[in-house]
Amino acid sequence: xxxxxCPVNGPRPLQEFRFGGEVRLMPDPDGSSDEQWADYVFxxxxxxxxxxxxxxxxxxxxxxxxxxxxxxxxxxxxxLYEDQPDDG
Amino acid sequence: xxxxxxxxxxxxxxxxxxxxxxxxVLKDEYDVVVIGGGGHGLAAAYYLAMNxxxxxxxxxxxxxxxxxxxxxxTAIIRSNYLTPEGCRFYNTSIELxxxxxxxxxxxxxxxQRGHFTLAHSPASLNTQRWRAEVNKQVGVDSRIVxxxxxxxxxxxxxxxxxxHLPPVYGxxxxxxxxxxxxxxxxxxxxxxxxxxxxxxHQQTCVTDIEVRDDQVAGVHTDKGFIKTRKILSAVAGxxxxxxxxxxxxxxxxxxxxxxxxxxxxxPWLDHIVVSATLHLYVSQSSRxxxxxxxxxxxxxxxxxxxxxxxxxQLAGRLIDLFxxxxxxNVLRQWAxxxxxxxxxxxxxxxxxxxxxxxxxxxxxxxxxxxPVSGMTMAYTIAHDVDHALIKPFNLDxxxxxxxxxxxxxxxxxx
Numbered sequence: 001x002x003x004x005x006c007p008v009n010g011p012r013p014l015q016e017f018r019f020g021g022e023v024r025l026m027p028d029p030d031g032s033s034d035e036q037w038a039d040y041v042f043x044x045x046x047x048x049x050x051x052x053x054x055x056x057x058x059x060x061x062x063x064x065x066x067x068x069x070x071x072x073x074x075x076x077x078x079x080l081y082e083d084q085p086d087d088g
Numbered sequence: 089x090x091x092x093x094x095x096x097x098x099x100x101x102x103x104x105x106x107x108x109x110x111x112x113v114l115k116d117e118y119d120v121v122v123i124g125g126g127g128h129g130l131a132a133a134y135y136l137a138m139n140x141x142x143x144x145x146x147x148x149x150x151x152x153x154x155x156x157x158x159x160x161x162t163a164i165i166r167s168n169y170l171t172p173e174g175c176r177f178y179n180t181s182i183e184l185x186x187x188x189x190x191x192x193x194x195x196x197x198x199x200q201r202g203h204f205t206l207a208h209s210p211a212s213l214n215t216q217r218w219r220a221e222v223n224k225q226v227g228v229d230s231r232i233v234x235x236x237x238x239x240x241x242x243x244x245x246x247x248x249x250x251x252h253l254p255p256v257y258g259x260x261x262x263x264x265x266x267x268x269x270x271x272x273x274x275x276x277x278x279x280x281x282x283x284x285x286x287x288x289h290q291q292t293c294v295t296d297i298e299v300r301d302d303q304v305a306g307v308h309t310d311k312g313f314i315k316t317r318k319i320l321s322a323v324a325g326x327x328x329x330x331x332x333x334x335x336x337x338x339x340x341x342x343x344x345x346x347x348x349x350x351x352x353x354x355p356w357l358d359h360i361v362v363s364a365t366l367h368l369y370v371s372q373s374s375r376x377x378x379x380x381x382x383x384x385x386x387x388x389x390x391x392x393x394x395x396x397x398x399x400x401q402l403a404g405r406l407i408d409l410f411x412x413x414x415x416x417n418v419l420r421q422w423a424x425x426x427x428x429x430x431x432x433x434x435x436x437x438x439x440x441x442x443x444x445x446x447x448x449x450x451x452x453x454x455x456x457x458x459p460v461s462g463m464t465m466a467y468t469i470a471h472d473v474d475h476a477l478i479k480p481f482n483l484d485x486x487x488x489x490x491x492x493x494x495x496x497x498x499x500x501x502x
Contacts, residue, residue: 001397015397019387035487042339042430042486046328048390070342071390 002073006057007064007080020054023065050076107275108282110290117315118146118287120469121307122322123294123330125149126158127270127455128447129322130277130288131462132469137284139463140470145286146316147278148309150293154274157324160392160424161455162347162381163270164360164371166203168230168262170219173480174433174494175226177460180477182264184459192276196268197374201360203265204238208254208365215495216260223262233261241359250408254365265360267371267379270455277462297333297444304334304443318469320445325390325425327448334441338448339486340427343384344391345452346398348421350413352376357410366405377419380406384426384452392423426451431491436465436481437474445469446483453494 002014027040045051048071055066055078065084067076079085095103120136122129125147136142149155165185167178189196207213216232223230235247238259247256278288289311296308297319306315321330328340357372367383382402385395399421407414428451429435435449447465450457464475474482480492 021388038487038489039337043337044339044341046338046340046342046388046427047332048329048342051388053388070388073389073391073393 004055004066004075005078006060006062007078007083008062009057009060012057012059016057016059018056018058020056020063023052023054107279108288111287114146114289114292114309114311114314115144115287119144119316120318120320121145121314121316122147122320123307124156124321124323124326125153125274125278125288125290126156126322126324127154127274127277127458128158128324128450128461128465129320130274130281131458132320132322132447132465133286133288133462134277134281134284135463135466136469137281137286140466142470143285145281146314147281147286147288148292148294148307149288149290152290153278153288154271156326157424157426157450157454158274158458159271160347160422161270162369162371162379163267163373163455164203164265164369165198165268165456166262166265166360167228167456168203168205168219168223168260168265170222170495171433171492172222172226173492175223175228177477177481178453178456179226179228180463181457181460182266184463185266185268185456188273188276188459192280194272194276194279196272196276198266198268199374200264200266201358201371202241203262203360204233204242204362205260205262206238206361206363206365207257207259208249208363210257212365213258216258219260228262229264230260230262232258234258237261242357242361244356244410244412245361246409246411249366250411253408267360267373269374273455273458277458294330294333297330299334299441299444302440302442304441316443318443318445320447320465320469322447322465324448324450324454325427327427327446328390331446334439334444336439336441336444336446336483338435338483339430340435340449341388342390343387343426343428344389344393344423345381345384345426346394346402346421346423347379347381348399348402349373349377349379349419351417351419353378353416361409363405363409366409368402368405368409370406370410378406378413378416384428385423390425392425394421394423430486432494433492434461434481435483436461436478437468437483438472439483449481
């Protein structure tokens with residue numbers, strides 16, 4: 001069973017988590033062109049590598065950020081959004 | 089037949105001709121370079137040579153042909169989709185598939201089985217009625233059937249689903265639904281293309297693409313540089329590794345999809361059975377194995393690893409639906425990569441980079457589209473104009489907010 005480290009609840013089984021997609025910044029809806037907005041709505045950086053992603057611990061209702069390798073499925077580190085490390 | 093087998097046993101050298109000869113070296117220049125030696129890439133190369141007389145073509149495959157999605161799907165062929173665009177496209181594919189064994193002179197074990205999509209609630213029956221009406225409109229043979237009909241055609245199926253799951257209310261029945269030997273499709277197209285002069289380079293990995301003034305100029309491979317002005321990327325689950333080479337952004341996100349087969353049994357399951365509610369689809373291959381698949385792995389991953397959790401869940405659902413299989417063994421399990429689009433339709437055709445053509449977004453619906461995607465992409469490359477059947481699937485539909493919402497493929501597509 002795969003174990004994920006929740007920043008609040010510690011190590012928990014994968015079944016207790018939900019994937020929320022990569023962490024992305026929303027452009028200003030009023031200040032962006034149609035192309036920029038479409039790019040934000042649809043396009044993703046799908047290439048293999050280490051990504052910052054939203055993950056959700058269902059049992060405790062905790063959203064947090066995970067840095068994960070999308071080729072090896074290795075969770076490098078997890079933290080709450082507001083606790084983002086300086087190098088993150 | 090036994091005499092032919094004896095020949096194989098006694099001959100010092102392999103007594104049959106090779107399917108195709110692999111050239112030793114890359115040429116300096118090709119008219120078209122196809123990245124990806126799966127069914128789609130090889131079919132495109134074949135139709136480029138057959139229909140458009142373009143034979144100076146290279147197919148570059150980083151592993152062996154058919155090693156990706158082509159050899160990892162559950163080989164189901166159907167056209168009962170939800171959008172008119174999808175129905176027309178996949179129905180053309182079925183028409184091509186029906187004659188393909190003869191056209192390519194290789195037995196693809198194309199076997200028309202009839203395809204049941206089970207509805208476990210009145211709401212899902214309504215969606216299927218919608219699908220049936222769209223299907224009829226564009227000439228796809230598809231209709232709603234009641235539980236009595238299902239029980240008659242599939243006597244082993246437990247319509248009550250064990251009593252602890254939602255029972256079967258009806259189904260969408262699609263008589264042309266079929267299965268075929270998927271690796272043979274890749275090999276048949278490869279042989280057909282090679283006979284026309286196409287070079288198939290296996291164990292050849294593309295490392296970069298040269299673009300000058302928004303026009304493709306060539307490809308770098310681990311075996312050297314090739315000059316070309318036209319490139320087709322037909323790599324499905326590896327598309328997000330290729331598109332950054334030309335600076336193209338796409339909505340593609342890769343998820344693995346797992347499947348498994350059981351030990352071979354005498355023929356008993358005539359039809360293909362799909363249940364989106366139970367996350368299951370199953371058919372019996374011509375070898376007698378039950379081939380079963382489930383839903384996508386729930387998060388992004390570019391790896392073909394398998395998990396025990398998947399086979400446990402799938403086996404449980406299979407027994408809920410067919411209690412008679414509870415004592416049979418699972419032989420093997422595997423995963424394939426699905427390049428998912430947000431609207432469950434493929435991304436095909438021209439791109440903003442001149443000479444770079446994309447055949448991607450094949451998610452869980454790629455195998456059944458092999459002939460039609462090869463044919464339409466070959467046309468698109470030869471004329472530098474998107475073929476009419478694939479116009480709705482161009483990458484620019486996202487920027488124009490003109491999606492092709494193919495819910496007929498969602499949940500447990502394939």
